[in-house]
Amino acid sequence: MTEGSETLKQLLDQAKQQQMFLEMFVRSWGDDYRLGGGTIHCGKGCSNCCRLAVHTGFAEALAIARQMGAEQAREVEAYALKLREMVQGVAELPHYLRLHRDNMGFCPLLNDDGACGVYPVRPLTCRSLISTRESAWCGADFSKIAPADRDAFLAGLDRKVVSFPSHYVAALQESGKELEEAGAQLMRSLLGFALYGNLGVLVHLCHNHDLAGAALQGRDGAVSAIREAGFDHPLLVNVS
Template sequence: MTPTCEKIDELLDLVKQQQMFLEMFARSWVSDYRSSGGTVFCGKGCSNCCSLAVHTGFAEALAVARQLDDSQAEAVEAYAIKLRDLVQGVTELPEYLRLHRQQMGFCPLLNESGACSVYPVRPLSCRSLISTKESIWCGADFSQIAAAQRDAFIASLDRKVVAFPSHYVAVLQESGKELEETCAKRMRALFGFALYGNLGVLIHLIRSHGLDVACCSGAAACAEALVKSGFNHPLLVTIS
């Protein structure tokens, strides 16, 4: 095994540990919250949150990429190319997020029953998204909701636990972000840079454009791979 492979394996081991930690933390938090009278609505098949744009670090995307079969990879490729074409000329994050939700549909890794087909290796950003409101709110476009209904929603939120004005649990989202940054710092220490981006785009770049191989050669090689593939868009992938 080469030193470079050892570096990638170290990142994957770190990600696995982080995901296990967050999984246990989330389960414990949900159990305590329910015991105190709170309600968590997440469950298998309630996939409205899966219309959100999922962004993650390189190592988490690599872990998912290594689990995919050809059919899943084809679905991810179609998603990535569609998103690449959609964001041409888009420069602002809010517009990107709005376009993603309105035009990209659901995550390409959902199966026919609306469940995650890569659930054991799903990213931290997915694991940390725990809802204190019904699934319908996870798919709501608040720009299209009447003011009175929007005000009623905001008034119903448990502000002690949510990342206000969202209905998602704040402490779990904060933990997920801290773990992501820890992994990014480790990648910078090992490789001299870190990669972060849209999950589907990163998976496609790993499987079809050798992004994992490029990482072994350095940031310049990664930047070149992004240019050659047409995915050199700061809203899709960033090199830090």
């Protein structure tokens, strides 16, 4: 095994272990919450959260790029190119998130039956988004909801567990973020920099533009591969 492939293996192994750890944490947290009378509304086919902009670390994107099929690769490419057009002239995160919700539709990795097409390797961001309210709220545009309905939603949230004012479980989101940061630290220690960005864009860059090979050449190699592919926008890919 070459030094480069050993480095990628370490990153991929860590990402896999982190996903397994979070999976167990989500399961045990959910069991405890249900025992205490709470309800978790997530399930197969309830995919409204798959309309949100998903951002992830490099290793998780690489794992998906390595196992997706040709049709998925085409969907991901179409998504990435559309998103690249959409962010032209966009500088603020809230603007980006709003445009994404209104224009990008579902994640390109979502199957027609509403199930995740890469479920075994779905990223920490997706695994950590656990809903304490009905699925419809996961895709809701709060600017279009009547004030009375919005107030009723907020009043009904379990403030002890959610990341207020959202209905997602705070402890699980925090755990996902900590694991992502640990992934970034390993990448920094192995390669000298960390890569984080939009899931579809990173998967596309790994699959179609050999981002992994470029990253093994160092920060400059990664930056120039991202630039040559036309995705050097801070809201799409972040090199730190």
